[in-house]
Amino acid sequence: MNAAASLDTTDVVDAELLDAQDALAPALPDTDVDINDVLTDEAVEDLANSGRERTRGTYQERFKAFATWCATRGRTPGPPTTEQNLVSYISHLKRAGVDFGTIRLTIAAVVHMNARAGHANWPPTDKAKAIYADARHEQREAGRSPKSAPPLDMERRQQILEACPDDLPGLRDRVIAHLGYYCRGRRSDLAKFRIASLEEVSDSLLIVRKWTSKNDKTDEGREYEIDDPEAIHDILTWRAVLRVRGEADPLKPLLRRVDQWGNLGPISGKGWGMTPHAINEATKRMAQRADLDVKDTATSHGWRAGVPADLGRLGYTADDIKHITGDWRSTEQVEKYRKVGRRRAGLTTDQSRRAQAIKELQTLRAGTQPEAPGTEPEQADTLEREGQDDA
Template structure:
């Protein structure tokens, strides 16, 4: 998972899930306090660990590895780090191009790195360093980028794959093939559930699906951000080519022809269409042993499918979730109903962030609505 796809979560990570600071990187220091109650049982560590997303934990570990390497190179102590060390590190990241991208870290990634450093200190029993100076570096950096009209100042969001986009993408798929059926079902069900890739990929057939009298089904989805299960009704769509129910049933039937009748719904395939091919790295097997595809693979499918249309944008698995909001807004669905269908809280500021600037055009524009109301009042008074 790339750093730009991780979220800033200032979580309390446990010391056995963080990189050890090697002795050749910095002098070993004793714990600042000796509290006889400052320990956790193995069971408690497991319980805390279960509450931390895998991607967050992996991202924080990588951040601390790189921070420790930099400290070793400049002769500073990574833990417990001085506040000036963290500030200096942010200044270094702001000015230093990364080998992979040729650009420095963006402000959002730097916010996450600060959270990683603080979290690592708490996990190791140290008081987190004061990061006011480091955060001011990031605030100033973000302002510089904004004044220069640099896109890096803005969060990298997936483009919304609404019904118009999906219709164009599906027209480019060969839905007579197993891979085409899978890709169509993945995009349409992701839109219907307003799901993240991390919520879509774990779905099992028939385990997460319950047939409904209206011909549709309810899908039991685990909303990872809120840590809750939700039963989402998916109904038949009047446009068959955009119907998630029909697409899923077509995929299930095709999988049954291949002998796969239960378990992971979205399976990896090789270029020849073979299901769940074994994968190896350095001679060792990798990937889900049952053939379930990864979140990254789901994003690749969405990106590849929509890019065939020539439509500009940043297309990822999250495009389906954002696209659902856009489709629902275009259909004048109440924002509360949109949020409850997609698993947002009623007061979610994140949901408001999904409402694009172009949503304020045309009939949704507040000025246009004010004008229409004024005209209506004048007509009523006449």
């Protein structure tokens, strides 16, 4: 087991994050505290539970790992967390070889948990970030970089579909594959789909609505049009099964746990039919069952990468893909997916005119003389701009 893994598998100290909120208790009549400067109990609770559930869970996991480290060394994790404890823990992670993405997330988690407990912008992070920057530089120098989930593109998706058994769990898995690919869904997005998310426009068109997502800044949500006959058939067949079993109330979750005998699992107290974690585990099982080339590294995030990887393979640029899908605000992540798609097809990722010119140099090896490039004004201007970019 590597050092990074061991940090997350040790017994965890269940640190109480809100112990330090005594100062936020309601003012008593016989004190000098102005009640207008005091939060109500309800406001304290809402602040403690604020933020996206997925983000809160991730931060809690990282803070608990930090709390465990503190407890084994006689330190107090807080809140309030001392600057010295944070810096010491970040140093520990760096020396243990933990990837720099996790180190960065840990710093953010500690600051976030302190803020939730009433200690905004605490502890100071300049020293911890300096150690993080060193870890990032050292890991990149050593050729290490954060690994993205391999895309579950059209080809791999088809392999998964063909390997699904002809039973109710297999049908549910097929629905996950269809929605994951065509809706570019994160595991949390897929878990939030409800029966009401589906609109059957015609026999050849199905609309799937995603009302909330990680990067959404408005209440409009997103709509995805699916015109794949196989996908439409499987999704509507699954919905029909839910209707027969009395589980098709519009607000009930679309995806449900199914045991080997075809029994639907109950809906959790939080409204999950399948939790995001369960969807991720189901995707991993699908990859193993289909014996994918990436079966040991596939995760549910691969569904989100599928379409941009396929579009990149077809020759679309990252900017094209961003505007075609409407699912990303910047091109940085899209470019990663595009490159994976190109390379998976055995194609170069640089599609610029400069790259084509370099490729033409291979003709010199064969002793042939390539035609000289034209000297039209537009072409000359392009070459001049590319030369300025290099400078």
